[in-house]
Amino acid sequence: MMKWLIASDIHGSEACLEKLEKRMEEEKPDRILLLGDLLYHGARNALPDGYDTIGCTARLNHWKDRITAVRGNCDSEIDQTVLEFSIMSPSAVIFDSGLMIFATHGHLYDEHFLPPLGGVDVLLCGHTHVPACRDHGNFVYINPGSVSIPKSGSAHSYMTLENGTFIWKTLDGEEYRRFQPERRHG
Numbered sequence: 001m002m003k004w005l006i007a008s009d010i011h012g013s014e015a016c017l018e019k020l021e022k023r024m025e026e027e028k029p030d031r032i033l034l035l036g037d038l039l040y041h042g043a044r045n046a047l048p049d050g051y052d053t054i055g056c057t058a059r060l061n062h063w064k065d066r067i068t069a070v071r072g073n074c075d076s077e078i079d080q081t082v083l084e085f086s087i088m089s090p091s092a093v094i095f096d097s098g099l100m101i102f103a104t105h106g107h108l109y110d111e112h113f114l115p116p117l118g119g120v121d122v123l124l125c126g127h128t129h130v131p132a133c134r135d136h137g138n139f140v141y142i143n144p145g146s147v148s149i150p151k152s153g154s155a156h157s158y159m160t161l162e163n164g165t166f167i168w169k170t171l172d173g174e175e176y177r178r179f180q181p182e183r184r185h186g
Contacts, residue, residue, distance in 0.1 A: 002096065003027070004161040006144050008035035008105070008126025011042065011074065013148035015050020016156055017059050019171040020147055024063065026173060027160060032063055033094070035126035035144070036072020036105030038087060039079050048148040057082045068092055072105040072126065091115065094124075097164030098183045111141035119185035130154055131168050133179050140181045142166055 005027050010017050024032065038060065039053045060067070064085040075087050091104040099121040102109075106127030109115040111134060114123070123141050130152045131145035145157035145168070156171040168177040 001163050002030045004031050004033050004094070004096070005029035005158060006033045006035065006124070006161060006166075007147050007158040008144050009037045009072070009129055009146035009149060010034070010039075010056060011037055011045060011048050011146075011148045012039045012051045012053045012056050013048035014052035014055035014059065016048065016148040016171065017056050018050075019156070020158060021059060021063075023158060023169070023171065023173055029066065029160065032067045033092070033103060033124075033161075034060075034067060034069040034087075035103060035124065036070050036087075036107075037074040037126065038069070038072070038083070040074040040076065041149075042074040045149050061085075068094075068103075070104055073107040093117070096161055099164055099181060100185065101161075106143070111136060114139075121184045122181055131157055131177070133166070133177065138184055140179075142179070142181075144168065147171065 061084045067085045069087045071088050094101040101122040102120045103124040106125030120139050129146035131154050132143040134141045144159040145154050150156050160167045165180045169175050
């Protein structure tokens with residue numbers, strides 16, 4: 001079985017990415033899924049702690065062989081020129097433990113504006129900076145929260161996916177939520 005580390009909304013914070021890297025080294029994921037907004041902080045967000053896009057670029061490129069990434073609303077073509085892995089796709093489809101997971105940033109598709117893809121068991125999004133797990137009957141909406149700019153009182157966070165179980169963790173590695181969705185289609 002494959003282990004995924006899933007993170008979103010780094011927004012150029014090298015300080016937070018350094019903490020996430022420590023979790024990567026401890027978690028030893030087979031793959032890393034980044035749900036967008038990697039380098040730029042965006043017009044609606046204050047500069048995150050330790051904002052350093054050049055430092056973030058070097059750290060992310062170190063993991064390039066394990067990264068699958070989708071484009072966030074703050075990611076641009078100029079970001080792609082410095083990153084050594086693709087960030088320009090708006091979505092990715094992942095299969096794990098019989099689940100079909102549609103991963104996207106969350107600014108084009110979300111739990112209220114669904115992607116045009118039937119049979120999705122899990123809609124995995126970032127963008128809101130708020131961890132979430134909501135069952136909509138025919139799919140589950142899951143959000144890992146934000147690595148660098150958490151909102152609504154949430155912690156700086158990421159998640160893992162292994163054997164069909166999503167586990168939310170703080171950047172200190174403390175687990176605070178666990179969910180194993182059921183296969184809903186096929």
